[in-house]
Amino acid sequence: MKTFSFKVFSEGISFKNYNELKFYGIPEICFTGRSNVGKSSLINAITNRKSLASTSNKPGHTRRIFFYNIAKKFMLVDLPGYGYAKASKNKIEKMSELVFLYLTKRTYLKIVYILIDSRHGFKESDISFLEFLDTNKISFQIVFTKIDKINKSEKEVLIKGMQFHKLIKNSHPFFTSSKTKLGVKDIKKQIIDNLKNDE
Ligand SMILES: Nc1nc2c(ncn2[C@@H]2O[C@H](COP(=O)(O)OP(=O)(O)O)[C@@H](O)[C@H]2O)c(=O)[nH]1
């Protein structure tokens, strides 16, 4: 496969229930993270759009899974975020049934990009989500967002913090900013490489 531009072929289509999900016959690549982590901004940066992912922020839409067909090569999947600040504690801990079924049953799923806000680092909900992916043998890639908001020594603290958990210790995170576009190319390159392995 040659490189391709991440042109959005179809506008987002969203689902609220697992049994409504359609199969598209192309690989699926997910983005998720705690709310406000910068997920919509990063999806917009990757697809070079101003407001592609903003609709998923509308009230009532936050519990839906959004699919965007990118250049007919893959489906970019915007998973509902976890760790809702306004939800009850119970909801924070509990993964929605939709996300659970999607992640455990979807055979076209290639990789999950886990977004972590550089200013806040890993939280308990991130770690439990990572443990869930590991248990279910789902590959993931860690992406630090809003890197423009931290300085060099804060970045070092962030990297050091990764040594404390076995699941993230040896992983190679991406450092990104939707503001400066830092790291956006690296994600696109990894996606293209990942899709190549399928051919
Ligand atoms: N400085 C900076 N702000 C960002 C960046 N990405 C997102 N934000 C801001 O963080 C807030 C949440 O971003 P959004 O993409 O809506 O997060 P989401 O809730 O995860 O979809 C917004 O105010 C964005 O402008 C970034 O890379 N740099």
Ligand SMILES: [Mg+2]
């Ligand atoms: Mg959003």
